[in-house]
Amino acid sequence: MNEFDVLRKAFPEQEPPAPEVAEAARRRLVDRPRESFARTGWLGTVITAATALVAVAGLGGALLMGRSGALPAPPATTTAPRVTTxxxxxxxxxxxxxxxxxxxxxxxxxxxxxxxxxxxxxxxxxxxxxxxxxxxxxxxxxxxxxxxxxxxxxxxxxxxxxxxxxxxxxxxxxxxxxxxxxxxxxxxxxxxxxxxxxxxxxxxxxxxxxxxxxxxxxxxxxxxxxxxxxxxxxxxxxxxxxxxxxxxxxxxxxxxxxxxxxxxxxxxxxxxxxxxxxxxxxxxxxxxxxxxxxxxxxxxxxxxxxxxxxx
Missing domain, CATH: 2.50.20 (outer membrane lipoprotein receptor (LolB), chain A)
Structure with missing residues (x-):
C-alpha cells in the first residue's frame, strides 16, 4: 500500500442525506412561525435553501421532530474525514x-x-x-x-x-x-x-x-x-x-x-x-x-x- 492508498482510506466518499431526512428538514423550515424567521433573518439572505437543508439535516434528530410527536427519522450517518498522519x-x-x-x-x-x-x-x-x-x-x-x-x-x-x-x-x-x-x-x-x-x-x-x-x-x-x-x-x-x-x-x-x-x-x-x-x-x-x-x-x-x- 502506498501513500495514495492511505489517502483514499483516510478520505472515504460520504453518503448524501436520506430523502426522508431532507423532507423532514424542509417541512420543519416551512412550518416555522414567521417571527422566528425575523429573529434569524440571515437564513434566507445569507445562505440558499439547498444549503439550509443540508445544514439543518446535519444537526441531528432533535430538530426533525414532526407535529405528531412521532419519533424523528434517523439522521444520515456520516464518517468524519480522518487526516492521514x-x-x-x-x-x-x-x-x-x-x-x-x-x-x-x-x-x-x-x-x-x-x-x-x-x-x-x-x-x-x-x-x-x-x-x-x-x-x-x-x-x-x-x-x-x-x-x-x-x-x-x-x-x-x-x-x-x-x-x-x-x-x-x-x-x-x-x-x-x-x-x-x-x-x-x-x-x-x-x-x-x-x-x-x-x-x-x-x-x-x-x-x-x-x-x-x-x-x-x-x-x-x-x-x-x-x-x-x-x-x-x-x-x-x-x-x-x-x-x-x-x-x-x-x-x-x-x-x-x-x-x-x-x-x-x-x-x-x-x-x-x-x-x-x-x-x-x-x-x-x-x-x-x-x-x-x-x-x-x-x-x-x-x-x-x-x-x-x-x-
Whole structure:
C-alpha cells in the first residue's frame, strides 16, 4: 500500500442525506412561525435553501421532530474525514521494507552521489564497502565528477561513513548493527544521545534513524523498526510527490530542528514509497548538501574504482 492508498482510506466518499431526512428538514423550515424567521433573518439572505437543508439535516434528530410527536427519522450517518498522519504513511513504508528479507554477501556496498552547494557546487560519487565479518578490510572509493580520476583504497578511520558511529565515538561493525533491537521503543532508546532532552533529543534520534536507513547494513526488520521510530517522533512531517536531486519521486520526511541546532541546520529524507528505501538525505544550512543513494546492498563483488555514471 502506498501513500495514495492511505489517502483514499483516510478520505472515504460520504453518503448524501436520506430523502426522508431532507423532507423532514424542509417541512420543519416551512412550518416555522414567521417571527422566528425575523429573529434569524440571515437564513434566507445569507445562505440558499439547498444549503439550509443540508445544514439543518446535519444537526441531528432533535430538530426533525414532526407535529405528531412521532419519533424523528434517523439522521444520515456520516464518517468524519480522518487526516492521514505522517505516522500512518511511515508505518505503511515500514511494512513494505520488512518484506525484503535477503541479507547475504561479503560486503555491504553503498554507491552515492554527494552534492554540495554554496559558492561552488561540487559533485562526487562515493562508494563504500563494509565487510560482513570482522577482520576483513573495508574499502572506500570516490571520483570527483569535475576531475574524473577514480580511485579506491583501503578505508581509513577518516573515511568510515558517519552512520557507523551511530551515537557513539566508536564505529559499529556489521554484526553489531545486525544485533540492534527491532522493537521500536527499545531502538529509540538506543538511538538517543545521553544528556539531551525534548526537541534536541527528538532531532538527534531523527538524525541517527536516517543514518540507519542510508549508510549502514541494517537488516530489513531493523529498517522497518527505524521507520516506526520516525513515525512516533512528535513533529514528523511528510510531503508526497517530492523529487530528489536527480529527479526521482518519493515521500519527503522532515522534522523541525530545535533552535539550538548549530548553524540552524535541518535535515530532510526522501524515501521511495514503493520499497521504503531511502533515496536521498539533504542537510539545509549555509551550505546545503545532499547525499543521493544510487545503489545499496550486499555484494560479493571485489571493490573497484567507482564509475562516473549517475544512473
Amino acid at each position: 505522517a505516522a500512518e504513511v511511515l508505518i505503511a513504508l515500514a511494512v513494505q521494507q520488512e518484506k525484503n528479507e535477503k541479507v547475504s554477501g561479503k560486503y555491504f556496498r553503498v554507491r552515492s552521489l554527494q552534492v554540495t552547494t554554496g559558492k561552488y557546487t561540487r559533485r562526487t560519487i562515493i562508494e563504500s564497502w563494509m565487510p560482513m565479518k570482522p577482520g576483513v578490510a573495508s574499502w572506500f572509493g570516490w571520483v570527483d565528477l569535475q576531475h574524473p580520476a577514480p580511485v579506491v583504497n583501503k578505508m581509513s578511520f577518516g573515511d568510515v561513513p558517519p552512520g557507523y558511529y551511530l551515537t557513539g565515538e566508536t564505529p559499529l561493525s556489521a554484526e553489531q548493527i545486525a544485533a540492534l533491537p527491532t522493537d521500536p521503543a527499545v531502538l529509540r532508546k538506543t538511538l538517543s544521545t545521553p544528556g539531551l532532552t525534548g526537541a534536541n533529543q527528538d532531532y538527534s534520534v531523527f538524525s541517527a534513524a536516517g543514518r540507519l536507513l542510508f549508510e549502514m547494513p541494517s537488516p530489513p526488520k531493523l529498517r522497518g523498526a527505524t521507520l516506526r521510530v520516525l513515525a512516533a517522533l512528535p513533529g514528523t512531517r511528510i510531503r508526497a510527490g517530492v523529487k530528489d536531486p536527480i529527479g526521482r519521486t518519493g515521500t519527503e520526511i522532515s522534522i523541525t530542528p530545535p533552535r539550538t541546532t548549530m548553524l540552524a541546520l535541518s535535515t530532510t529524507y526522501i524515501i521511495d514509497p514503493t520499497s521504503g528505501r531511502l533515496l536521498s538525505s539533504t542537510t539545509h544550512g549555509p551550505k546545503t548538501g545532499s547525499t543521493v543513494v544510487l545503489e545499496s546492498g550486499w555484494t560479493d563483488a571485489k571493490p573497484t574504482p567507482p564509475s562516473t555514471h549517475i544512473r
